[in-house]
Amino acid sequence: MLQIANIRKNAEELAARIAIRGLEGKSLIAQVLEMDEKNRAKRTEMETLQSKGNQLTSQIGEMYKSGQREAGDALKAESAEIKEQLKSLEMEVEAADQSLVQLLLTIPNTPSTEVPMGKTPEDNLEVLLWGNKPDLSAQSLPHWELAAKYDIIDFELGVKLTGAGFPVYKGKGSIFQRALIQFFLNEAGKAGYMEVQPPLLVNADSGYGTGQLPDKEGQMYHCGVDDLYLIPTAEVPITNLYRDVILNESQLPIKNAGYTPCFRREAGSYGAHVRGLNRLHQFDKVEIVQIVKPETSYGVLEDMSKYVQGLLQKLGLHYRVLLLCGGDMGFTSAKTYDMEVWSAAQEKWLECSSVSNFETFQTNRLKCRFRNSEGKTELAHSLNGSALALPRIVAALLENNQTPEGIKVPDVLVPYTGFDWIN
RNA sequence: GGUGAGGUGGGUGAGUGGCUUAAACCACCAGUUUGCUAAACUGACGAACGGGAAACUGUUCCGGGGGUUCGAAUCCCCCCCUCACCGCCA
Structure with a gap:
């Protein structure tokens, strides 16, 4: 399987190398990059929310420890809400990653540039x-x-x-x-x-x-x-x-x-x-x-x-x-x-x-x-x-x-x- | 197949609900010392992914999956695997 980080960095070169196999390298790579960009945006969204949730739980912990039990309880509702949102977001991110992997699995290795073009x-x-x-x-x-x-x-x-x-x-x-x-x-x-x-x-x-x-x-x-x-x-x-x-x-x-x-x-x-x-x-x-x-x-x-x-x-x-x-x-x-x-x-x-x-x-x-x-x-x-x-x-x-x-x-x-x- | 114990970083292994940001030791790496190696000492030291020009920073990960909880390596359920003893056996 090709590495996504490598595809981001060397898109053109890899597309050309895939073409040595007689495949549509350019459009394949473009498809990968487009999907990758979408996935990353989703991931950022998820991680931001996770970060927020983590802050909240530690706040609640602090409050309990310092005896502010009621103030802590008040934050629970918000925490539960974030958790609810996260559930679907996490599922989306996982599904997105999965489909990218599925796509990557269909792409063969990129031939070295010394490999001759040809089909048979x-x-x-x-x-x-x-x-x-x-x-x-x-x-x-x-x-x-x-x-x-x-x-x-x-x-x-x-x-x-x-x-x-x-x-x-x-x-x-x-x-x-x-x-x-x-x-x-x-x-x-x-x-x-x-x-x-x-x-x-x-x-x-x-x-x-x-x-x-x-x-x-x-x-x-x-x-x-x-x-x-x-x-x-x-x-x-x-x-x-x-x-x-x-x-x-x-x-x-x-x-x-x-x-x-x-x-x-x-x-x-x-x-x-x-x-x-x-x-x-x-x-x-x-x-x-x-x-x-x-x-x-x-x-x-x-x-x-x-x-x-x-x-x-x-x-x-x-x-x-x-x-x-x-x-x-x-x-x-x-x-x-x-x-x-x-x-x-x-x-x-x-x-x-x-x-x-x-x-x-x-x-x-x-x-x-x-x-x-x-x-x-x-x-x-x-x-x-x-x-x-x-x-x-x-x-x-x-x-x-x-x-x-x-x-x-x-x-x-x-x-x-x-x-x-x-x- | 039966019974029991256990799966934590490269390794050994502590850790029974929030100061775990995973202790300690070993290994690896860098440095000091040194004719060379070793030893000793000092320091750094998990992985993956995201953001950032960078400094840095966020998220996830303690066999796998689900659950309880504001919060799980830690509690509960299911599964997988390993080890020990017994049985069977080359």
């Missing part, structure tokens, strides 16, 4: 291309056929147990996936991220904190009996560690990494493009999160992007980096890079990481602040990224490294798997 994925900017397409023989198989051939991932079994989108990893497939997780966590540790194991179920407050609620309620699995949500990403529990917190400037930057399964309903997305590991209801992911000082956040975004790319390079994957355009960016993000790996047998790019700077959009909801050098509280900036999401990495590795003899395990993973071939 075609308008995303390819900022980097690394490596080359692997040269596969004509008999190359897509990963779901490889999974069956070597009996390492069983999609049918998952359907029996749960439903589509819940695969069962078996034998070397299971070990391979565990090796990747371990590799990613160790790399994150080396890069200075503190590992955390958060809960996989979160309450509604946490959902609101990172912005999954109320907009994306339908994307999360909900346990009705206990009113808890299965996390769609570790971003939710990890970022919410810092909800309602005032940090010390010296604690920043905070760098956390965590591995969790992720659960997504993905309602309405079926068909060929969700085949195999391409889109699942349950998948594993290592997530990195940073809470930083505002002036450093864009530098940190570049660092995180480089870090994620380093993982892809160590795995020897052909990938590209996209700077998402305004229209394709998530609601809460100010600037996002997507990393896509080349899936050689499917001959298409698969998104395997998304690294974003949220500026104060999340921290405003989270009330995640730090005490700056002037001793004032200030909202921190939050960022996160996948490092990495497992299924599409597994898919790309299986497809790109396939040979007639089997699937070659990347060298960096061998210490974790204990074998160098899946065959």
Whole structure:
């Protein structure tokens, strides 16, 4: 959620930035400002009356204490009248504030000025291309056929147990996936991220904190009996560690990494493009999160992007980096890079990481602040990224490294798997 | 699930109707001392929102919601959560 104080101060700039998403920034901001002005007038009116009422009650108290009981009683009527007036005024102010918040909740984050204009994925900017397409023989198989051939991932079994989108990893497939997780966590540790194991179920407050609620309620699995949500990403529990917190400037930057399964309903997305590991209801992911000082956040975004790319390079994957355009960016993000790996047998790019700077959009909801050098509280900036999401990495590795003899395990993973071939 | 105790500022924790403008201690911050760190001492120190160029000032907030009262952290009702013990159990 955008900060109202910031909108007052930088109305024009923010309107222009919203327009990068292809929205009517100017009229939206104008609407907010108009409502805000009305609300403040109401608030002033209410507070003046409250002040008057407070003075009166202390007067009455004084009179009682000095024995002027009758004089005190005489003022009670006036006090009661003020109280009556206040009742409706307070309700008006609350309703006014509520409707302003409702309006603000509909406004997405303001893209950074470097974000390209555009509405569709075609308008995303390819900022980097690394490596080359692997040269596969004509008999190359897509990963779901490889999974069956070597009996390492069983999609049918998952359907029996749960439903589509819940695969069962078996034998070397299971070990391979565990090796990747371990590799990613160790790399994150080396890069200075503190590992955390958060809960996989979160309450509604946490959902609101990172912005999954109320907009994306339908994307999360909900346990009705206990009113808890299965996390769609570790971003939710990890970022919410810092909800309602005032940090010390010296604690920043905070760098956390965590591995969790992720659960997504993905309602309405079926068909060929969700085949195999391409889109699942349950998948594993290592997530990195940073809470930083505002002036450093864009530098940190570049660092995180480089870090994620380093993982892809160590795995020897052909990938590209996209700077998402305004229209394709998530609601809460100010600037996002997507990393896509080349899936050689499917001959298409698969998104395997998304690294974003949220500026104060999340921290405003989270009330995640730090005490700056002037001793004032200030909202921190939050960022996160996948490092990495497992299924599409597994898919790309299986497809790109396939040979007639089997699937070659990347060298960096061998210490974790204990074998160098899946065959 | 049963019984009991409790939720107060960054933390510990006092506070049973108006001098609470929330004590005290700790932490954080600034300064003095100091080769450096530490210790000691001194000082400042809750948050959000509004008004004001600023100094400053107003309002709200003691788990959440309602109520009693001229006046509520304090009394009453409902809800939520935490802790302890018991039961069940990986």
